[in-house]
Structures are given as C-alpha cells and as structure tokens.
Amino acid sequence: MSAPLVSARNLTVRFATQKGPVDAVRGVSFDLGREKIGIVGESGSGKSTVGRALMRLLPRSATVAADRLVVCDTDVLAADEKIMRRIRGRRIGLIMQDPKYSLNPVVPVGLQIAETFRLHSPAHAGARAAREATLALLRQVRIHDPERVAGLYPHQISGGMGQRVMIAMVLAGGPEVLIADEPTSALDVTVRMEVLSLLDELVARKGLGLLFISHDLNLVRRFCDRVLIMYAGRVVEALKASEIDHAKHPYTQGLLASLPLIRQPREILPTLVRDPAWRESA
C-alpha cells in the first residue's frame, strides 16, 4: 500500500480563551488513504478543529501539537506558510461548515469559483475558460440556473445553494485530499444524493482521499468506507461504515437510538445520559 494521504498521530489542539484554555482535540490518530472516512461526533467534540488543523487554518489562539501530522507528503507542523499556501486548495481542499460566511461577501459567487479555478489550473486558464468551468461546476452540483446564480452575492443565495457553491469552489482547485465539513446538511435528500454521487465518482476516478464530517448517520453508513466516532476531543470508536449498527461505544449506540423515524412517531425522543467516563476512555 502506498503512503497515506493524511497521517495524524496523537493530534492535540488547545485554544486560549479569556477564561483559560479549552482542550478541543485530545490525542486523535488516523490515516486517510484513497478512501472515504466519515467523522461523526457530538456537537463540539472537535471535528471541525481536526479539519482545520490539517489545513493549518486555526486561529492564533490555537496551539497544535502532534507526534506526526503529514498531509500530502508535507509536514504540516514544520512547513512554512509559503509551502502551506501552495498545497491549500490545490492539493488539499476544505469545504467549510459555514459556507456562506466563508465566501467573500462582496464578490459574486461565480467570480470566486472562477478565481479559484484560474489560480490552480496548470496552464493558468483565461477568463473565458474559467467562466465555462465555473458554469459546468455549478451544473455538476445541481444548480439549475448557473448563469443567474453565478452573478449572485453570498447573501442572495439559499443555504443549500451556499453549500453547493462552496463544494464547486473547492472542486475547482482539483485537490487530492478533500475535507468536507457537513457539506450537505442544508440539501434536500434528492439533491444530496446527487452531490454525493458526484463526490463518489471523483474519489473513484481521481483516487481522492475524502474526510467527511457529518451528523447524518444514514449518510455516513451508506457513503463512507470507515467511520471515526468522536466524543469530547477524542476518537472513541473506529468502525467499518457498514458496521455502524453494531457499534460498541454507548455514545454511538445512543446516537442510533435518538434518530427520529418517519413512520414510527414517538412522543419524546430518547436522549443520552452522558457518562463522565466517556471523556477519558478511548
């Protein structure tokens, strides 16, 4: 097997705040090859922080440490900013959790996609090629009227359109590793399936590595190869996606139990009783 695209060992991230430190990630290890890994976990468990650490996009208040943190053959902890700028977008792309607020508010979304495309296309494509690529990408993410949408500013598009614009923009860079942070949470099921099959096809055709952060257990089970379950800054369980129904950790089991179902209404949904011991045991 070839070297993994991402390799993290004992990754920790601590934020300094006015009221003292926050340990957001506490010893996370995993390897990502040419595969789809899902990360599921409690709100606030450190999923987005892991994604940003791989890109080295954390704020200055963050202290990142690891025994190893290698992304696309680059030592993320040692590389200077120039090297990081070269791999960000082109070799590793991040679809952010809050797409509409990650886009530039004063530039039409189509121009932002075109700009990314030009920046990362090998032959430095011209304006027309970039525009055509932009419209094609928007169509690929199932935007029905790409000409209109390309001209809109971020505040003029819907939540789900924002997610798809963000996906198109990250794909425009043609990365080898894709970190997708809740990329389809604002999409209806039909469009979501179409966008997922687009990602699936890219992973298969171009041999991408995909890190898919999601709260959607159905999605992760059907779409990913493996799943990491995070709780309070740690990976508490790692499973084959197809085996998520047989999870052993009580947090994962509790998640499965609290899913509402279309055909089986319940007055009150079961909730978790969080055991303080879950924070410590890995």
Next chain:
Amino acid sequence: MIAVRDLVVRFDRKGAPAVAGVSFAIEKGETFGLVGESGCGKSTVLRAIAGLVPGHSGDVLLDGRPVPARRDRAFYSRVQMVFQDPYGSLHPRQTIAAQLAEPLRNLGLNGGPARVDRALETVGLDPAFRWRFPHELSGGQRQRVAIARALIVEPEVLLLDEPTSALDVSVQAEILNLLTELRRRRGLTYLLVSHDLAVISHMCGELAVMQRGRILERLDVERLRAGTVEHPYSAELLAASEAYGELRPA
C-alpha cells in the same frame, strides 16, 4: 395564531418570483412544516413573515390581524426566528452573554445574568460559554445559541429554519424534546423548515411541500407517515427519504 395570505416575493423584475403566492394558517399550539427542494423559497417565506424581506406582497396575520409593514416591538415580543445560518445572525464582536441579553433589552424586558445562564442551560450549553465570542464556538454550539436567543424572550410563535441541521442526533433529540415540552406547557406555535422528513414527521401536525416558490401539496402528518402523498414530487421526496433512512434504532 399566525397566517400568510398570497405571499409573493420577487427579488428581480425579470425572473420568476422566489415566492409565488403562498398561503397557510397555523393554529395556536400547532406545528406546521415546510419542506421542498433547496432554493424553493422556504427561508424566504420565513424571512418575509419576520419582516426581513422588503417589498413582499400579501398579508401576514397574527391572531387574524395584519401585522404592520414595519414589524414593531409588539410583534417581535410574540414572534421570533431561528435563522438557517446561525453564524450570520450572531454579532461577531459581542460575547454570547451580550447577544442573549440584547433581545431582552430591546423589548424592555428585564434580563440579568441568571436568565442568560438559564437560556444556555436549556439548550445544553454550559454557562461558561457566556464569555465566548461566536467564532470561538463550534457550528452546533452557535446554532444552539441562536435557539436560546429566540427562546429567551418567551415568544408565542417560533419560525424555525433548519434549527437542528448542525447538531448531532443526540443533541437534536434534546432540542426537539425541549420544543415539544414548550409546546405542551406554554402552547407555543411553530413554523418549521427541515430537509429531514423524520424530523418533520416527529414534530408537525401538518406540512406543505414547496417547489419553485409554490405550495404543491398540503398534508396531514398521518399521510406522510402512511406514505399516501399525492403529488409526484412529494412522492419522490418521500421515497428518496425512506430509501435514504433505512437505519433503525439499535
């Protein structure tokens, strides 16, 4: 309790309207769901009700009376909204405590630290979060602050735009149970947008399926649960959701 009549919203003169004549009424203590394709106009309906879309036509009625074009304090003390993008609805340079106290102050209600702490606790956040800024929170924590801020003024009607989309299903269950409990205890009325038909089925008595700015079909939740929808698009949406959500509880 709250109703819209022939709501039309047009953002540009040339194109098709974003909302093309939508009407519905929600009784007190009921929950009405809005579902439909991404971009079909759901958020625009909610924003228009909240008075955030200039130049819509049609009526918004509260207790049968049209609300003023410029929504006043009285309106916001009774109707609050949880936005689809919590990041955008929070002030970037104010602490969470300041943002939770603000609606109270605006409406001339008395606030105080205890009330802010309680609001955080009801959405499962430690009171220590009061000192954080929005960028110092995770996506789901921000979404819960937005819910806490809407609830803190004790409104009668909540407009909820994908209120649990950033939450893991265990925290989602807690928030949905909280909403159910408030509805039972205080008779709150909800207008709920969600892409998750299981959430809609769990929360709503009635729902409408939208496409391209129009309501295609209105359904009792029993018909959703039984799968007896009529419009081909609703049937497609339901079939896709069912195929998607095969997962059963452990």
